Amino acid sequence: MAMKIGTGEFNDRVGTGIKDSFMRGAVSSAQERFQSRRLSAAEELGNWEDWRSHGEEIRQHVLENLDYYLYQLSENVSKRGGHVFFAQTAEEASEYIKNVVEKKEAKKIVKSKSMVTEEINLNAALEEAGCDVIETDLGEYILQVDDHEPPSHIVVPALHKNRQQIRDVFKEKHGYDKSDEPEELALHAREKLRQEYLNADVGITGCNFAIAETGSVTLVTNEGNADLVMALPKTQITVMGMERLVPTFEEMEVLVSLLTRSAVGQKLTSYITTVTGPKEEGDVDGPEEFHLVVVDNGRSGILGGEFQSVLQCIRCAACVNACPVYRHVGGHSYGSIYSGPIGAVLSPLLGGYDDFKELPYASTLCGACTEACPVKIPLHELLHKHRQVIVEKEGRAPVSEKLLMKAYAFGASSPSLFKFATKIAPTVTSPFTDGDKITKGPGPLKAWTNIRDFPAPNKENFRDWFKNRPKGGAN
Amino acid sequence: MNGTIQNRDAFLGHIANRLGRERKTSVERPKWKYNPQDEVLKNATQDELVEVLKEQCKNIHTNFVLSNSKDLTESIKKVVNEYGGGPIVAWKDERFDQFGLTNLMNKEWPESGVDLHFWDHTKGKENIDKANYANVGITVSDVTLAESGTAVLFSSKDKGRTVSFLPATSIVLIPKSTIVPRMTQAARIISEKVRSGETVASCINFITGPSNSADIEMILVVGVHGPIKATYIIVEDM
Numbered sequence: 001m002a003m004k005i006g007t008g009e010f011n012d013r014v015g016t017g018i019k020d021s022f023m024r025g026a027v028s029s030a031q032e033r034f035q036s037r038r039l040s041a042a043e044e045l046g047n048w049e050d051w052r053s054h055g056e057e058i059r060q061h062v063l064e065n066l067d068y069y070l071y072q073l074s075e076n077v078s079k080r081g082g083h084v085f086f087a088q089t090a091e092e093a094s095e096y097i098k099n100v101v102e103k104k105e106a107k108k109i110v111k112s113k114s115m116v117t118e119e120i121n122l123n124a125a126l127e128e129a130g131c132d133v134i135e136t137d138l139g140e141y142i143l144q145v146d147d148h149e150p151p152s153h154i155v156v157p158a159l160h161k162n163r164q165q166i167r168d169v170f171k172e173k174h175g176y177d178k179s180d181e182p183e184e185l186a187l188h189a190r191e192k193l194r195q196e197y198l199n200a201d202v203g204i205t206g207c208n209f210a211i212a213e214t215g216s217v218t219l220v221t222n223e224g225n226a227d228l229v230m231a232l233p234k235t236q237i238t239v240m241g242m243e244r245l246v247p248t249f250e251e252m253e254v255l256v257s258l259l260t261r262s263a264v265g266q267k268l269t270s271y272i273t274t275v276t277g278p279k280e281e282g283d284v285d286g287p288e289e290f291h292l293v294v295v296d297n298g299r300s301g302i303l304g305g306e307f308q309s310v311l312q313c314i315r316c317a318a319c320v321n322a323c324p325v326y327r328h329v330g331g332h333s334y335g336s337i338y339s340g341p342i343g344a345v346l347s348p349l350l351g352g353y354d355d356f357k358e359l360p361y362a363s364t365l366c367g368a369c370t371e372a373c374p375v376k377i378p379l380h381e382l383l384h385k386h387r388q389v390i391v392e393k394e395g396r397a398p399v400s401e402k403l404l405m406k407a408y409a410f411g412a413s414s415p416s417l418f419k420f421a422t423k424i425a426p427t428v429t430s431p432f433t434d435g436d437k438i439t440k441g442p443g444p445l446k447a448w449t450n451i452r453d454f455p456a457p458n459k460e461n462f463r464d465w466f467k468n469r470p471k472g473g474a475n
Numbered sequence: 476m477n478g479t480i481q482n483r484d485a486f487l488g489h490i491a492n493r494l495g496r497e498r499k500t501s502v503e504r505p506k507w508k509y510n511p512q513d514e515v516l517k518n519a520t521q522d523e524l525v526e527v528l529k530e531q532c533k534n535i536h537t538n539f540v541l542s543n544s545k546d547l548t549e550s551i552k553k554v555v556n557e558y559g560g561g562p563i564v565a566w567k568d569e570r571f572d573q574f575g576l577t578n579l580m581n582k583e584w585p586e587s588g589v590d591l592h593f594w595d596h597t598k599g600k601e602n603i604d605k606a607n608y609a610n611v612g613i614t615v616s617d618v619t620l621a622e623s624g625t626a627v628l629f630s631s632k633d634k635g636r637t638v639s640f641l642p643a644t645s646i647v648l649i650p651k652s653t654i655v656p657r658m659t660q661a662a663r664i665i666s667e668k669v670r671s672g673e674t675v676a677s678c679i680n681f682i683t684g685p686s687n688s689a690d691i692e693m694i695l696v697v698g699v700h701g702p703i704k705a706t707y708i709i710v711e712d713m
Contacts, residue, residue: 026692026693029693030693033693045511045515046514047511047514050509050511051509051511051512053508053509054507054508054509054510054511054512057505057507057508057509058507061505064494065499065502066490066494067487067488067490067491067494067498067499068498068499068500068501068502069502070483070486070487070490071483071487071498074480074483075480077478078477078478078479078480079477080478080677081476081477081478082478083478083479083480083481084478084479084480084481084483085481085482086480086481086482086483086485086486086487087482088482088485088486088489092482096481136700137690138688138690138691138699139688139690139691142690142691156689156690156693157690158690158691159693162692163691163692166691182691182692182694182696183696185691186688186691186696186698186699187698189699190698190699190700193700194607194700197700198603198607213666213669214669214675216675222686222687222688222689222699223686223687223688223699223700223701224640224686224699224700224701224702225699225700227636227637227640227680227700227701228637228640228641228700228701230678231636231637231640231678232603232637242486242490247504248504248662248666248669249662249663249665249666249669250659250662250663250666252662253512253658253659253661253662254512254659256658257512257657257658264689266623266683267531267534267622267623267624267683268620268623268625268658268681268683269683270535270682270683270684270685270686270687270701271680271681271682271683271686271701272625272680272681272683273678273679273680273681274678274679274681275677275678275679276675276676276677276678277478277677278677279677279678280631280632280674280677281632282596282632283596283630283631283632283635283677284594284596284598284599284600284602284603284632284635285602285603285635285636285637286630286636286677286678290478294486296486296489300489300490300493301493303490303493303494304493304494304495
């Protein structure tokens, strides 16, 4: 699965999402729970704004000095006997990993949840090399067993599925014959996956934060799957987006605290694990061979430009959980593995406007995302910036918007025409109105009303209202 | 032996270029403007930290037992029995002797037929098999975080990583002297070791209660890939 997921046009995906009432219910209740947990986790600290500012200053400092810290990281990984590969593109990264896997003659690979490996379409490359690739995060595992369904949320990938659907998937694929109680479903996955860890030749992980000073990588989970992925197979390959690092353990600690509180409202998740290189001499568990793959894949194009701050992201999904648009359309509507506000900013930057030009418009610019972000990324401003770029530089505003603006330019070009247009507007639009809303707009309005209502023109236009208003009052 | 590094110069040169400058060869770690982490449990006494840890254990589905060297043997036996007995796998850790557990672990349990395996690197893969079949894993915390209820474990050859992951249940002994306010202090302890030239453990686990997941309908399930139940036993060592 590359970054782009699903097929069909943006509007069709949104249409499907909006009609999926289980998904919408699941998403809105998940949002509420995540939001309230995040807020109480923040409140309990008493000085959350200072924490956010600290997170921001750390992330900005790292981005400004990224070449230095990546150099230091790679030196220290190498000193501990680990191998480092810098990959400019997704293909280079996948190719390197495929080569390592082939050299090891690996048949079975276990993975812990990682957005960047989804982004570089790693599983396809590994399956092409004849490997059996097993996702071990419970949500990801469920989706994989269900014929590789794409994830719909960064933190809870199978949020759109209910327990009966999950039971049916296990029943159909594994002959599972127990109930749809989450405990029993999880136990089934535990038993299946335990064998996979023990038999796997290679373990592949993402990376929450690499630590430059020690050459370490830190993984954050609640399930403990990443730990078994890193402890049992003989070869470990960790893939990181090139910006995901910090200077020392002391900054890692701060960002992990921000991440776990913002993502799930926990002070810390059950397992935060920092590994450094392969196992030491004499160690029994841990990998004999350690590879770190540092991936650019479009990130350097963001660096040094007006969107640089998006690289501060620590993938907590707090913005996703705060977004009113995500709440209604769900993760699959975005057509990208990165959904919600962060996805709407990041996807066009990494994947191009051709595939993702609609996403910056999937926002009300209300700013809830910006307020939720633990490292102070000005998300709604970046969304607005995208729209400017799309219209001004790329010259490809959505067609209806262009038509509307043309019509408006014509109508507003002379005072008499403008007067005429505002006068006839209520009459012209009356066949399409329902109360004070236009629900099925004609022509250029159609694209708007396909996904939301448009307020019907007031019978009294502004100029008339201004002329007739009571003089001298505070009204 | 050092590992290989591939494509580094071109990659980093491109980054420097994007940032509009030459490659940097040294960067001072800044003095940060904000340090909110220092405020947490700032002046708490050791006893107060124990109380904070105890409260936090309720949030993380972890059984909390306060003990001292005299009744530690009984405390451990009780928890192991509640968890259904052996097989047990434990680190080969000199601290068990310091806490007065030699008799229990080397004599009483073996003589009463409790299967106890000490992680011993000379036994190689057998350790992993033992851990996989064990009902209880026993480890000792190196640093303990009161705020989050976290045991920090440094791996080494006789302190296997998987002792706290493969067994069905987990018991972590928490020496009272290891309790600090939060992760901040643990990070500093590790950083100081690094700067004084010590090799950082190949695996450092920050463990906060048993494994869990809310991936199915956001309903919390305790016990997924790692232990299903966990107990912290606080050992009075001060």
